[in-house]
Amino acid sequence: MIIREATPDDAGQIAPLINLIYDEMQLDELEDVPEGDLLKVIRAAYQLPTYLSGMATTVVAEINQRIVGVAFGYPDKNEDNVDAILTKISRRIKSFQTQPLIPDAEAFNNEWYLDSIAVDPNYQGKGIGSQLLKALPRFVKNSGLTTIGLNVDFANPGAKRLYQGHDFETVGTMMIGDHHYYHMQLVLDTASAVAS
Numbered sequence: 001m002i003i004r005e006a007t008p009d010d011a012g013q014i015a016p017l018i019n020l021i022y023d024e025m026q027l028d029e030l031e032d033v034p035e036g037d038l039l040k041v042i043r044a045a046y047q048l049p050t051y052l053s054g055m056a057t058t059v060v061a062e063i064n065q066r067i068v069g070v071a072f073g074y075p076d077k078n079e080d081n082v083d084a085i086l087t088k089i090s091r092r093i094k095s096f097q098t099q100p101l102i103p104d105a106e107a108f109n110n111e112w113y114l115d116s117i118a119v120d121p122n123y124q125g126k127g128i129g130s131q132l133l134k135a136l137p138r139f140v141k142n143s144g145l146t147t148i149g150l151n152v153d154f155a156n157p158g159a160k161r162l163y164q165g166h167d168f169e170t171v172g173t174m175m176i177g178d179h180h181y182y183h184m185q186l187v188l189d190t191a192s193a194v195a196s
Helices: 008-025 035-045 076-091 128-143 157-165 190-195
Strands: 002-005 057-063 066-075 112-119 147-153 169-176 179-187
Touching: 002 128, 008 035, 008 057, 008 066, 008 112, 035 076, 057 128, 066 076, 066 128, 076 112, 112 128, 128 147, 128 157, 147 157, 147 169, 157 179
Parallel strands: 112 147
Antiparallel strands: 002 057, 057 066, 066 112, 147 179, 169 179
């Protein structure tokens, strides 16, 4: 397995993985949006430099030239600009014109926020999510931040256990859409983050 930064050519394989997260979130505003339209928005976002290695970073796990996992995040100060891209792209698609995609604020201050992490269902349970989590400090160190934050749904205790196994600790809660989430953080050992 290779863990690397994504390229624009990966967008077509990344979009269905990110879409898994939207499916799990069951957002009311997406109820009447055809899945193909949401995939178009996601694919377009992950072709942009801003999403790949600009204001945000997208990291993929690849096996035999197939993207089987993805992690996407950004420094908290970039959240509004990153979210604005999804909103702008969604406005171009008819099914979103009355209600464009406007993500909720999710990051805490002074953290690199892991917005999304997803693994292909055919590859789940093989440690790919763990490998992505272990690789993140290498990509986060360039941001100058020493804390990684993420949100995990109250209804997903398995994911919470995974993050706890990687030394993430619950530091708060929040609502995203109509679901309650734990906000978890990992404070990086700056020496090991630099060495990785």
